[in-house]
Amino acid sequence: MDTVGMYIIAVVLFLVSLVKDRKKTVLALRKGLKAVEGILPQLLVVVLLISGVLSILDSKTISRFIGESSGFWGMLMASVAGSITLIPGFVAFPAAGELLRNGAGTLQIAAFVSSLMMVGVVTLPMEIAVFGKRAALTRNVLAFVFSILAAFFVNWVVSW
DSSP states (O other): OHHHHHHHHHHHHHHHHHHHOHHHHHHHHHHHHHHHHHHHHHHHHHHHHHHHHHHHSOHHHHHHHHSGGGHHHHHHHHHHHHHHOOOOHHHHHHHHHHHHHTTOOHHHHHHHHHHHHHOOSTTHHHHHHHHOHHHHHHHHHHHHHHHHHHHHHHHHHHHO
């Protein structure tokens, strides 16, 4: 019901904007559609990958590798996976929610998402070129450690 309410508010505000300044509203709508067009390929690839993974792996398998019972090793595995994965945040959060619904643990998903956002193994060569080897490696190692600490904090808050 909340979603329907948000859609109603969005439509009403869109109509208000349209009445107030039709030209700006149409321009904003075009820009928004252009942005969606740019994001759509990434979104579709990740949605297809997550769908594929969820169709191959059942809840029991997901729970075994990154569920609550996987403990520290599952969290470490999720952190490493997040560190080497290059997924934008707007895709990572829905994917994380889907993994949680299919048996992943809060600690493990928090570790995955936080390392995904903070650590950049894939982008490390570019970061080294811009900031230097020492600074890039130091930042990534500290970000990895902090992502694990953040995962424990998120797990504590959620279970509190």
